[in-house]
Amino acid sequence: MSEGREALSGAIAGVAGGDRAALKTVYRLTSAKLFGTIIRIVPERERAEDILQDVYVKVWRRAGRFDGSKGSPITWLCTIARNTALNELRRDGRKVEPPADTLPEVEDSDALPADEWLCAMEESQALARCLQELSGDQRRSIRLAFFEGYSYSELAKKVDVPLGTMKSWVRRGLAGLKGCLGG
Structure with missing residues (x-):
């Protein structure tokens, strides 16, 4: 430790x-x-x-x-x-939208700096590595859901996909992260 x-x-x-x-x-x-x-x-x-x-x-x-x-x-x-x-x-009962200059990150497939992923550096490096192994759709969906606070329905609407597709992307992405992180 x-x-x-x-x-x-x-x-x-x-x-x-x-x-x-x-x-x-x-x-x-x-x-x-x-x-x-x-x-x-x-x-x-x-x-x-x-x-x-x-x-x-x-x-x-x-x-x-x-x-x-x-x-x-x-x-x-x-x-x-x-x-x-x-x-x-x-x-x-309201969703605060991020400032307009952060919205292009939805389409960004590059890894963000490690400190963006988690508070603890050792965990953020592993998570960033594992996120890079996911598909772009899964990575963006997980980032928006868990780090920006979007719900499944908000994400589906934001990226213009059916709700079931969004849930599938997140579910598969989380399974991939769990496997990669050894959980």
């Missing part, structure tokens, strides 16, 4: 024990990465900052649930951030 991962796991364990200083450590080590995860889904800065605060309230309440044997601490935290941002969009 890397030093950073170990430090973060220890801090989360401290948060689980009610240690406020440990929460400060978790915040210091992760706030920039988690904010980046949130702002890609909710590009309104003030709203994203509010969501980030909600994420750390959830971390305070749920730290005891973290199990380092099931994944890295940063992945656990990014999942909380992503789900909180997506839930906020769904609660409001």
Whole structure:
């Protein structure tokens, strides 16, 4: 286990024990990465900052649930951030479109930099490699669904394919990722 991962796991364990200083450590080590995860889904800065605060309230309440044997601490935290941002969009019943200059990425078949894929560098490199092994349609669909927060129906409409086709692309792509990542 890397030093950073170990430090973060220890801090989360401290948060689980009610240690406020440990929460400060978790915040210091992760706030920039988690904010980046949130702002890609909710590009309104003030709203994203509010969501980030909600994420750390959830971390305070749920730290005891973290199990380092099931994944890295940063992945656990990014999942909380992503789900909180997506839930906020769904609660409001609206989808925030990314700025117009990001829309061409839908057609981009090149790999994005590793830090775009996951918060943890070691996992992002493996994921980027595995994503490159998928078809372009699967790769773009997974990226938009999991990193931009689009639903199946929104994706199908966006790329003008039937809903069943979109679900199939994502399902096959996830199966391919699972096999490639050894899951």
